[in-house]
Amino acid sequence: MLALPLAWLVIVYFGSLFVLLLSAFWDTDPFTAEIVHTFTLENFQKIIETQVYRDVAWRTIQMAVFVTIADIVLAFPIAYYMARVASRRRRNLLVVAVLLPLWANYLVKAYAWRTILSEGGVINCALEPFGLSFDGYSTVGLWLVFTYLWLPFMILPVYAGLERIPASLLEASADLGGRSFTTFRRVILPLAFPAVVAGSIFTFSLTLGDYIAPGLITSEQFIGTVIYNIRGQALPTAAAYSMVPIVVVIAYLLVARKLKAFESL
Amino acid sequence: MRERMRRQAVRTGLLALVGALAIVAAGCGGDDGGSSASIEGLGSSLEEIQEKAREEGQVNVVQWPGYAQLTKEFAEATGCTVNTKDGGSSDDMISLIQTGEYDGVSASGNASVRLMATGEVAPIDPELVPNFADVQEGIKNQDYNSLDGEPYGVPHGRGPNYLMFRTADVPEETDTWGVIWEDDQLAKYKGKISIYDDSIFIADAALYLKATQPDLGIENPYMLNEEQFNAAVDLLKKQAPNVGEYWPGDAAKQIQSFTNGDSVVGTTWPYQYVQLTGADPPVAVKALKPKEGTTGWSDTWMIYSQAANPNCMYLWMNHMISPEAQAAVAEGFGEAPVNLKACDLTKNPNHCDEFHADDESWWEDVYYWTTPAEDCADDDDSTTCKTQEDWKTAWTEIRG
Numbered sequence: 001m002l003a004l005p006l007a008w009l010v011i012v013y014f015g016s017l018f019v020l021l022l023s024a025f026w027d028t029d030p031f032t033a034e035i036v037h038t039f040t041l042e043n044f045q046k047i048i049e050t051q052v053y054r055d056v057a058w059r060t061i062q063m064a065v066f067v068t069i070a071d072i073v074l075a076f077p078i079a080y081y082m083a084r085v086a087s088r089r090r091r092n093l094l095v096v097a098v099l100l101p102l103w104a105n106y107l108v109k110a111y112a113w114r115t116i117l118s119e120g121g122v123i124n125c126a127l128e129p130f131g132l133s134f135d136g137y138s139t140v141g142l143w144l145v146f147t148y149l150w151l152p153f154m155i156l157p158v159y160a161g162l163e164r165i166p167a168s169l170l171e172a173s174a175d176l177g178g179r180s181f182t183t184f185r186r187v188i189l190p191l192a193f194p195a196v197v198a199g200s201i202f203t204f205s206l207t208l209g210d211y212i213a214p215g216l217i218t219s220e221q222f223i224g225t226v227i228y229n230i231r232g233q234a235l236p237t238a239a240a241y242s243m244v245p246i247v248v249v250i251a252y253l254l255v256a257r258k259l260k261a262f263e264s265l
Numbered sequence: 266m267r268e269r270m271r272r273q274a275v276r277t278g279l280l281a282l283v284g285a286l287a288i289v290a291a292g293c294g295g296d297d298g299g300s301s302a303s304i305e306g307l308g309s310s311l312e313e314i315q316e317k318a319r320e321e322g323q324v325n326v327v328q329w330p331g332y333a334q335l336t337k338e339f340a341e342a343t344g345c346t347v348n349t350k351d352g353g354s355s356d357d358m359i360s361l362i363q364t365g366e367y368d369g370v371s372a373s374g375n376a377s378v379r380l381m382a383t384g385e386v387a388p389i390d391p392e393l394v395p396n397f398a399d400v401q402e403g404i405k406n407q408d409y410n411s412l413d414g415e416p417y418g419v420p421h422g423r424g425p426n427y428l429m430f431r432t433a434d435v436p437e438e439t440d441t442w443g444v445i446w447e448d449d450q451l452a453k454y455k456g457k458i459s460i461y462d463d464s465i466f467i468a469d470a471a472l473y474l475k476a477t478q479p480d481l482g483i484e485n486p487y488m489l490n491e492e493q494f495n496a497a498v499d500l501l502k503k504q505a506p507n508v509g510e511y512w513p514g515d516a517a518k519q520i521q522s523f524t525n526g527d528s529v530v531g532t533t534w535p536y537q538y539v540q541l542t543g544a545d546p547p548v549a550v551k552a553l554k555p556k557e558g559t560t561g562w563s564d565t566w567m568i569y570s571q572a573a574n575p576n577c578m579y580l581w582m583n584h585m586i587s588p589e590a591q592a593a594v595a596e597g598f599g600e601a602p603v604n605l606k607a608c609d610l611t612k613n614p615n616h617c618d619e620f621h622a623d624d625e626s627w628w629e630d631v632y633y634w635t636t637p638a639e640d641c642a643d644d645d646d647s648t649t650c651k652t653q654e655d656w657k658t659a660w661t662e663i664r665g
Contacts, residue, residue, distance in 0.1 A: 030652035031382065031639065031652060033359070033379065033654070052662045053661075055665065111517075114518075118521075118522075118525045119525065120526060121525070135456070137510060216515075216518060219510055221664045221665065229462070229513075230657055231356075232355075232356025232357060232359055233356055233464070234658075
């Protein structure tokens with residue numbers, strides 16, 4: 001029963017990935033930019049040796065790390081409140097509130113943030129009385145936008161992870177003399193950790209691959225925007241460059257598996 | 266039992282993978298088709314085309330934002346529904362047409378020469394496009410819309426890339442590109458400069474050098490030798506830290522930033538200028554061709570050589586150079602029509618004068634987009650120029 005859809009998935013998914021991988025080894029005609037089917041490793045050499053590709057990759061990975069950290073810090077208290085403190089009614093309301101932004105179009109949200117971060121936008125309006133200003137169309141601005149965009153993807157797994165912790169464990173900890181902070185540190189945190197790692201898979205990989213928000217918010221380049229920009233003229237180089245996020249994400253997934261993140265998905 | 270099922274699933278998966286690779290490998294082999302002169306399924310007379318178009322019922326085109334005009338009227342007259350897909354840059358348009366999903370494209374010179382060279386677009390038979398006779402002779406038979414004397418597609422219109430600024434922030438009498446290139450000006454407008462995000466913008470730097478550093482000997486801003494190219498790239502690298510935004514063919518982004526004052530000066534298409542001054546309330550901006558001249562475009566509607574709806578596409582090309590559609594697009598986008606009969610139909614009776622539709626001397630220092638070529642596109646064998654590929658690589662480095 002499963003064979004047909006599975007076969008379809010494998011052909012479409014692996015097939016296209018394979019074409020992508022393959023085209024990283026082709027050459028292009030310098031005038032028409034048509035792909036020339038001669039084997040070359042030049043594309044990989046180019047992305048390794050050219051300073052700008054290294055800088056951009058490093059910048060993107062840093063961004064992904066900082067976005068993930070910010071999302072963990074923001075998501076954990078919200079998820080904890082939802083899972084362990086709020087009444088059932090309030091919890092349901094919060095789940096809807098977390099999911100609601102996901103129903104709005106991504107582009108609308110990105111453009112809305114352009115307005116918020118603009119020189120005459122809400123943030124600068126609020127800072128003005130204090131004589132401060134904030135350059136919204138910057139790496140920091142983009143960090144805010146990413147943190148906002150991917151926050152639900154962190155809250156939901158952490159919420160699910162926290163909800164799964166049996167209340168009896170917390171009672172046992174209290175019975176054994178654990179104060180609330182000790183219980184949090186030695187019972188809740190270790191049990192919720194795989195869920196946090198699971199959420200970080202989303203925030204990390206989504207940041208790594210996005211090209212729309214960086215293009216709208218900053219003039220800095222990120223992996224996604226570089227691939228988007230060069231794909232028309234230099235598809236093989238773009239394909240070779242797309243190996244960078246693939247490799248980084250695979251490494252990340254391997255670590256996540258070690259940390260048992262998949263069991264809490 | 267479960268074990269068996271799983272093994273079977275794995276085997277099916279592997280089989281499918283092998284199958285997929287075989288399909289892919291087969292697909293890689295045979296795409297050296299070259300150009301085909303005649304398009305399959307195209308009617309041989311105007312009547313036949315109209316008849317067949319009714320059966321096709323649709324046409325799918327890649328366009329610059331805002332180009333397709335009077336589509337409803339076109340659909341009513343011909344039975345062809347128009348589906349448009351916007352491209353933001355010439356590279357975009359080439360990738361889109363290469364998908365094979367579209368029947369035609371409004372190609373600028375830096376896309377059209379590449380498309381003709383690869384045979385992805387086909388020559389047209391002017392006899393079957395009645396309005397072709399009304400197109401200005403000076404725009405026909407150029408190297409960006411014909412090959413070996415054969416016309417490829419129909420000219421659409423031409424326009425300049427303007428220097429635009431907010432009059433509240435930049436002196437109104439400004440008439441030089443120096444405001445986005447000179448050190449003191451860059452310092453003044455740091456973080457508020459808006460630049461088109463495409464490697465073709467290197468030509469704008471070269472154009473400024475052509476005027477300010479005659480020693481470099483730049484003649485054509487698209488055909489640059491090593492020294493000229495490096496000078497242009499250096500100029501762009503000096504500009505880069507001061508640029509507030511690069512707009513990637515996404516006109517909405519630039520319109521927004523000029524509206525709220527995040528950008529005060531930059532390079533633009535007349536389209537954004539028309540939108541900004543026509544907004545409610547209008548934004549106080551000025552756009553002009555500076556004294557150094559400017560880059561620009563002369564676009565062509567071309568038909569994909571394996572178009573699925575060639576008859577509708579032929580009618581579409583004819584439609585887009587009709588006086589009515591030409592008038593609508595010339596005013597809507599802000600460009601000069603190529604069919605001067607449109608000049609009597611524009612809402613602003615002076616539109617053609619304002620866009621110098623019939624004034625060749627005005628266009629002398631407008632350099633239409635074209636593709637950089639290694640042979641410098643001249644007959645001199647001793648010269649070599651930077652290729653499109655070099656331009657693209659340099660652009661990534663300029664952006665940093």
